[in-house]
């Protein structure tokens with residue numbers, strides 16, 4: 226009945242991909258060519274052909290994408306019940322399900338997942354033992370150490386080499402850091418803790434195991450992977466382990482949109498799949514359903530990568546040429562953007578249809594001030610994800626303590642939220658509270674300072690109640706009561722955060738399995754805030770400010786790309802390596818392909834040396850090297866600089882890159898290979 230529905234409106238190439246048989250299929254899909262629609266239709270076709278939903282595994286980069294695709298696929302073939310039976314989710318979520326299912330084979334009594342913030346907390350907790358505390362000299366942050374760990378594990382690079390190449394300021398502490406990282410691995414194993422990288426390493430180990438591997442492989446006939454250009458080495462091994470000869474495998478990706486090199490991803494993985502699987506077919510999607518041809522003309526000349534896709538607009542040749550706007554400085558840039566946004570709004574374009582994209586979250590500081598002054602509501606995404614969800618993680622820490630009073634990392638986290646408890650005090654108290662001693666709560670109170678004691682006593686009271694409660698709702702309520710006063714102490718914007726927390730608490734209390742709730746919320750933290758956060762402080766209509774990373778996969782009618790100056794895009798942090806520079810070029814491509822109708826690219830000639838200070842020194846900046854003569858030839862150039870601004874010297878600006886983290890390993894009957902050799 227439903228063929229028409231799932232195949233409705235597909236173009237010829239999309240249809241070829243959807244109707245392809247069981248041999249391996251690589252879909253090279255340019256920006257805006259309907260990857261999502263194609264993958265969804267392929268799943269729907271499989272279901273329509275009678276494939277049992279549980280034989281299909283769909284791996285995506287966000288939970289939201291998986292949910293949307295499985296629901297739509299099931300609906301398109303009139304089998305809504307199939308949505309819940311399909312295996313769909315992020316690599317980490319599916320890994321968690323499988324690792325939990327095979328916990329006994331892995332020698333794990335329980336599976337407790339550490340999110341990237343917990344990893345930093347655990348490193349913070351144990352760094353003192355490795356001589357990495359004190360105020361006598363500048364020391365690497367726990368965040369930097371977590372980054373070193375994760376990159377070493379994800380790329381198989383020894384930590385010392387990695388430090389020499391990418392974290393030179395950490396090299397004087399190399400011995401202490403490698404010692405700390407070995408200890409980190411040991412502690413995790415001893416406590417049954419798994420970080421995000423462990424989830425993938427354990428999944429790979431299960432596939433490599435001679436008893437479990439064949440059973441896992443036999444579970445699915447069809448494996449579909451979205452955004453394959455963003456998989457790392459371990460994820461490649463998992464996909465190949467699931468479908469060794471490639472039969473039933475479909476991967477979709479775009480080598481020009483690979484932007485997760487810092488997590489060990491590489492566009493090479495997409496390209497090498499074609500070499501590794503001789504039976505593989507390649508379908509190229511080049512018809513773009515998003516943008517006007519003038520926007521695509523710019524995207525096509527800016528496009529890096531091997532696949533050489535040339536996008537053609539389904540909408541025909543008409544459209545406004547992109548503009549490259551040369552402005553004097555960051556303030557000027559902010560005014561230009563605000564003017565353009567308001568002008569478009571006056572002409573009827575909702576703010577929601579407009580976005581400002583930037584390489585790094587700190588680039589919009591001047592613009593945010595300008596928007597506030599001119600009463601333009603906006604919401605900002607990216608770059609501050611973990612800080613934004615810090616309060617969510619505080620509640621999760623309380624939930625974990627309700628289930629497991631020996632969880633030292635969660636104690637540490639909650640203790641650092643108290644008035645008058647610093648990191649050193651939190652380390653000592655976490656050691657006491659996570660012990661087995663009957664009188665540990667009293668001992669902790671005796672150890673705490675006079676100032677800290679009342680707050681700590683209140684927290685411990687509530688947690689004791691939570692630990693002895695049976696019903697999930699009662700556990701959740703006591704945890705909520707424990708955390709609320711801490712939010713007030715710790716966060717200036719606590720009232721907004723406590724509104725978020727109420728949603729989260731309601732949702733947790735409504736379920737029966739708090740353990741599963743915690744695991745879900747830990748594995749997909751950004752979605753937790755997105756799904757449950759109320760946003761009462763926003764107008765109905767607001768402008769989006771986003772890092773390019775967070776804008777991936779999204780689209781707006783009008784896109785303003787700011788700071789297209791060398792040192793910002795490409796980020797000066799990336800200029801030291803060819804690979805880094807290539808990734809910046811792909812980010813530029815991702816940014817320009819988000820625009821449907823209007824694309825404005827701004828290039829200030831002077832940039833502040835510090836993102837937030839009003840008295841910051843300014844340095845001169847060249848236009849981004851990605852604004853090549855070919856790019857400029859397909860754009861209208863607008864110069865709003867004053868003649869006085871010279872622009873021909875090198876940049877010297879210190880701009881952070883927004884970097885994610887995570888880290889990992891462990892062992893037992895199913896052998897997970899040791900990563901310790903990386904930390905020698």
Ligand SMILES: Nc1ncnc2c1ncn2[C@@H]1O[C@H](COP(=O)(O)OP(=O)(O)OP(=O)(O)O)[C@@H](O)[C@H]1O
Nearest residue numbers: 234235236255256257258259260261262514515778
């Ligand atoms: N066959 C089609 N006919 C009409 N519109 C389509 C078709 N396929 C996709 N689209 C539309 O094109 C737009 C882009 O699709 P989608 O978001 O799936 O692209 P994408 O390939 O994932 O893009 P990107 O890689 O840039 O994120 C969407 O608005 C989608 O509805």
